[in-house]
Amino acid sequence: MRILITGGAGFIGSNIADAFVARGDEVLIVDDLSSGRESNVPKAARLVKADVRSPEARAALESFRPDVLCHLAAQLDVRKSVDDPMFDADVNVVGSLKLLEACKKVGTRRVLFASTGGAIYGEQDVFPADETHPTRPMSPYGVAKLAVEHYLSYYTVVHGFRTTALRFANVYGPRQSPHGEAGVVAIFARKLLNREVPVINGDGSQTRDFVFVGDVVRANVLAIEKDLSGSFNVGTGVETSVLELYDSLRRAAGSDIAPKHAPGKLGEQMRSVLDARLLERHTGFRPQTKLDDGIRATVDYFRSTDV
Numbered sequence: 001m002r003i004l005i006t007g008g009a010g011f012i013g014s015n016i017a018d019a020f021v022a023r024g025d026e027v028l029i030v031d032d033l034s035s036g037r038e039s040n041v042p043k044a045a046r047l048v049k050a051d052v053r054s055p056e057a058r059a060a061l062e063s064f065r066p067d068v069l070c071h072l073a074a075q076l077d078v079r080k081s082v083d084d085p086m087f088d089a090d091v092n093v094v095g096s097l098k099l100l101e102a103c104k105k106v107g108t109r110r111v112l113f114a115s116t117g118g119a120i121y122g123e124q125d126v127f128p129a130d131e132t133h134p135t136r137p138m139s140p141y142g143v144a145k146l147a148v149e150h151y152l153s154y155y156t157v158v159h160g161f162r163t164t165a166l167r168f169a170n171v172y173g174p175r176q177s178p179h180g181e182a183g184v185v186a187i188f189a190r191k192l193l194n195r196e197v198p199v200i201n202g203d204g205s206q207t208r209d210f211v212f213v214g215d216v217v218r219a220n221v222l223a224i225e226k227d228l229s230g231s232f233n234v235g236t237g238v239e240t241s242v243l244e245l246y247d248s249l250r251r252a253a254g255s256d257i258a259p260k261h262a263p264g265k266l267g268e269q270m271r272s273v274l275d276a277r278l279l280e281r282h283t284g285f286r287p288q289t290k291l292d293d294g295i296r297a298t299v300d301y302f303r304s305t306d307v
């Protein structure tokens with residue numbers, strides 16, 4: 001297949017690109033390298049350095065005529081989305097629409113979209129949340145992801161697309177940037193290895209569903225292979241507190257550094273955990289990587305690189 005991956009120089013996108021290349025697919029990556037790195041791009045894939053909103057990205061899509069668009073490029077800083085909702089919507093909503101219109105023009109009908117569980121459901125009523133949980137985004141980022149899911153459904157109903165939105169939990173693993181605001185695993189791993197003191201916002205009892213990037217990659221490949229359509233959670237169903245996560249990281253890094261605590265962040269959810277059994281029923285997907293194993297692989301990665 002010809003697969004165009006936006007954001008394919010980033011953390012999740014480049015791991016997905018590796019998997020499609022290994023399957024023998026022809027992969028084109030469109031990425032503006034705003035947070036991604038050229039060194040993440042697999043040798044067998046081609047990179048077009050362009051913003052998804054630009055005429056260059058549109059031209060790349062139109063000449064490649066992909067069988068599948070795998071759309072991961074995004075403005076993904078939740079706090080930035082609160083500070084500048086216009087910019088967030090421009091990249092995350094208008095940028096996505098530009099790609100979908102280009103797909104319509106060249107006859108690309110298969111679309112995979114990187115959506116989000118936590119930011120779409122907001123503060124949960126039940127734990128874990130399945131796809132029928134009310135959506136109450138607490139940030140413009142979450143609103144934009146949900147809006148794109150609605151657009152996907154419109155392109156499906158009206159233009160005959162086949163679209164899949166995968167609502168990721170908290171993804172972690174090799175190649176995640178330790179320099180952004182998000183990505184607590186990468187940030188803490190890098191700090192512990194540098195013998196710096198990590199800072200936990202709040203008392204650390206807040207929980208998240210940490211899913212290893214290898215499992216997220218498999219969900220994407222299965223979505224294509226099983227011709228999946230609709231919105232699906234991708235998570236482990238296991239709730240882990242930030243303190244438990246910290247302990248796992250400390251063991252993997254062989255560190256005895258105690259964390260510092262800062263005041264909790266306003267608007268941050270207390271508990272977030274996803275039920276991915278719908279995806280399991282449709283594809284047989286089950287996360288395979290246990291937290292301690294995934295954390296060890298991630299810490300080993302950060303040990304082997306100076307990122």
Ligand code: NAD
Nearest residue numbers: 007009010011012032033034035036051052073074114171
């Ligand atoms: P990342 O920052 O590593 O990857 C994003 C990539 O998109 C980067 O390579 C960046 O350079 C590129 N990019 C950003 N804006 C662009 C633009 N306007 N045009 C072209 N390229 C652009 O982040 P990631 O964690 O790999 O996230 C990938 C996707 O998964 C995003 O859509 C994100 O919202 C979604 N997601 C991630 C998580 C998580 O826990 N990491 C959870 C839920 C959803």
